[in-house]
Structures are given as C-alpha cells and as structure tokens.
Amino acid sequence: xxxxxxxxxxxxxxEGWFKNSAAYEEQEARGDLACPVCGDxxxxxxxxxxxxxxxxxKDAKLPPxxxxxxxxxxxxxxxxxxxxxxxxxxxxxxxxxEARKIHxxxxxxxxxxxxxxxxxxxxxxxxxxxxxxxxxxxEKMN
Numbered sequence: 001x002x003x004x005x006x007x008x009x010x011x012x013x014x015e016g017w018f019k020n021s022a023a024y025e026e027q028e029a030r031g032d033l034a035c036p037v038c039g040d041x042x043x044x045x046x047x048x049x050x051x052x053x054x055x056x057x058k059d060a061k062l063p064p065x066x067x068x069x070x071x072x073x074x075x076x077x078x079x080x081x082x083x084x085x086x087x088x089x090x091x092x093x094x095x096x097x098e099a100r101k102i103h104x105x106x107x108x109x110x111x112x113x114x115x116x117x118x119x120x121x122x123x124x125x126x127x128x129x130x131x132x133x134x135x136x137x138x139e140k141m142n
Contacts, residue, residue, distance in 0.1 A: 002017075002018050002019075002020055002021060002024070003015055003016070003017050003018075004016045004018065004024060004045050004046075005045070005046040006033065006043050006044065006045055006046055007043070007044060007045075007046040008034075008035035008037070008038060008040035008041075008042055008043055009040050009042035010035070010037075010038055010040055012035050012036075012037040012038060012040075013046050014035070014036055014037070016033065017132060018130070019125060019128060019130065023128075023130055024045075027130060028043065032130075034083075034087075036076075036079070036080040036083055037076070037079065037080075039083060039087075077135035077136075078135075078137075080134070080135055081134055081135050081136075081137060084111075084113050084134050085113075087111060088110075088111035088112055088113045089110060089111065089112045089113075090112075090113060090114060091112045091113070091114040092114045092115060093114060093115045094114060095112065095113070095114030095115055095116045095120075096116050096120040096121075096123070096124060098112055098114070099112065099124055099129050099131065100124070100127070100129065103127070103128070103129045113134055116131075121133075
C-alpha cells in the first residue's frame with residue numbers, strides 16, 4: 001500500500017491510498033481521481049516528504065485537535081460522504097461481489113459504495129481491486 005498526497009487544480013490537498021504506484025498511474029490515466037472537496041478531476045501528486053520511522057516517533061502522541069480543527073474535520077468528512085453518495089451507486093452489503101464483477105468486466109464500470117467487513121476489504125485489495133473507506137455518516141454516529 002502506498003499513500004500519496006495529491007492535490008486538485010484548485011489546490012485542495014488530500015491523501016490517496018493506492019496498492020502501488022502503478023495503480024495510481026492507472027487511475028489517473030482513466031480519470032478516476034477526483035477532489036473530495038470540490039470534485040475537480042484535475043488531480044496531481046503534491047510534493048511530500050518521505051516518512052521516516054524512529055523509535056521516538058513510534059511513541060509520540062499527536063496533539064489533540066482544537067475545537068475548530070475538530071469541526072473542520074467533521075465538515076470535511078460529511079462533505080466527502082455527500083460527494084460519494086451523490087456520485088456513486090449504493091450497493092449495500094453486496095459491495096465486495098459488485099466490486100469484483102466490475103473489476104472482472106462482468107458488469108459496467110461505475111463508481112459504487114456499500115458495506116464490507118475488514119476481511120472482505122483486505123481480500124479486495126489483495127486481488128488488486130482499488131477501494132477506499134468512506135467516512136461514517138455523522139448524523140448516525142450517536
């Protein structure tokens with residue numbers, strides 16, 4: 001798994017998780033990448049520093065988010081979820097099967113979302129099927 005910081009043409013930066021660099025290149029070439037903030041499909045890799053693990057960094061704790069940062073995070077997650085709901089087909093618990101059918105060309109290529117167990121998600125990634133988690137609906141979290 002590789003994580004790239006990517007940015008849209010308007011400068012919104014976000015993380016993209018890919019099986020490998022070739023998976024990123026393939027998705028970019030197909031136009032499958034879009035900004036979760038504004039929907040812009042003009043996506044490029046942003047400059048990023050390599051992650052270096054040290055014994056100190058393993059034990060380091062992240063500072064708590066300020067109230068403003070926490071609110072901005074919730075807003076981003078809610079906006080991203082709305083973007084997915086607007087631009088993809090909900091397939092519910094049939095997500096793993098439907099993702100495989102699309103990957104194998106048995107059904108039309110389209111954006112879908114739904115539910116999968118952690119085991120099912122890992123199996124999809126191991127099969128070379130690109131997936132990503134969708135933030136939970138904040139309205140249903142309490």
